[in-house]
Amino acid sequence: MIGYVRNIITHSAVDGPGNRLVIFLQGCNFNCRYCHNPETIPRDWENSSFQMAVSDLVDEVGKYIDYLSGVTFSGGECTLQSAFLLACCRALKERGIHILIDSNGSASKETLLSLAAYADGFMIDLKAFSGHLHKVLTDAGNAHVLANILVLAQYGKLHEVRMVVVPDFADTRESITWLADQHLLHIPIKLIKYRAHGVTDRAKALVPPTDDEMQVLKAYAEKMGFHKVTVV
Numbered sequence: 001m002i003g004y005v006r007n008i009i010t011h012s013a014v015d016g017p018g019n020r021l022v023i024f025l026q027g028c029n030f031n032c033r034y035c036h037n038p039e040t041i042p043r044d045w046e047n048s049s050f051q052m053a054v055s056d057l058v059d060e061v062g063k064y065i066d067y068l069s070g071v072t073f074s075g076g077e078c079t080l081q082s083a084f085l086l087a088c089c090r091a092l093k094e095r096g097i098h099i100l101i102d103s104n105g106s107a108s109k110e111t112l113l114s115l116a117a118y119a120d121g122f123m124i125d126l127k128a129f130s131g132h133l134h135k136v137l138t139d140a141g142n143a144h145v146l147a148n149i150l151v152l153a154q155y156g157k158l159h160e161v162r163m164v165v166v167p168d169f170a171d172t173r174e175s176i177t178w179l180a181d182q183h184l185l186h187i188p189i190k191l192i193k194y195r196a197h198g199v200t201d202r203a204k205a206l207v208p209p210t211d212d213e214m215q216v217l218k219a220y221a222e223k224m225g226f227h228k229v230t231v232v
């Protein structure tokens with residue numbers, strides 16, 4: 001089976017615990033204003049990425065395995081290539097490798113649960129709680145995202161929820177409140193400061209939060225009872 005890969009980073013300390021090899025699959029079904037990897041969005045996969053067989057990918061991971069804590073699949077939105085992703089997860093899990101999937105949370109429940117049979121966890125982006133704001137930010141609704149967060153938590157596969165903080169566009173406080181209301185206080189949450197570098201003209205209206213605003217949100221999450229709140 002062949003997949004379309006945009007990039008591979010062999011050592012990352014920010015895509016899950018420990019030292020991870022990160023595989024960025026091509027294609028995304030969102031169009032986020034602040035996307036820092038816009039080159040991964042196009043879905044003409046043949047022209048915007050390189051092809052890899054599952055066995056090639058496993059061999060590539062094998063070169064670094066002695067130095068790795070695990071493998072993280074990212075994108076783009078890696079679940080768009082769900083058959084390839086599933087085959088990779090199965091092959092890597094057969095070798096005892098820790099697997100995380102970084103996702104915008106838009107896949108079907110069935111797709112996520114099939115992947116969850118092999119993946120150790122998912123890092124899900126919650127870009128906005130309001131469906132309207134989510135659409136303004138990403139050109140897509142968030143009904144699946146909210147539902148999938150609950151499903152993955154129910155199956156013990158929700159590794160982390162990530163929220164990019166963009167004042168006036170991302171209602172991060174409401175997202176935090178909703179997560180708390182769903183009794184997900186044990187799930188680590190990561191508050192990511194929107195940064196304007198590397199974004200396209202579509203992000204012109206977005207203003208980064210101040211460090212104080214980030215700390216106020218962190219304090220709010222901790223007051224709500226979240227056990228692990230990270231600000232980056």
Ligand code: SF4
Pocket residue numbers: 028029030031032034035036037038040041075076077104138
């Ligand atoms: S989900 Fe991620 S890769 Fe896709 S457009 Fe948004 S920020 Fe970019």
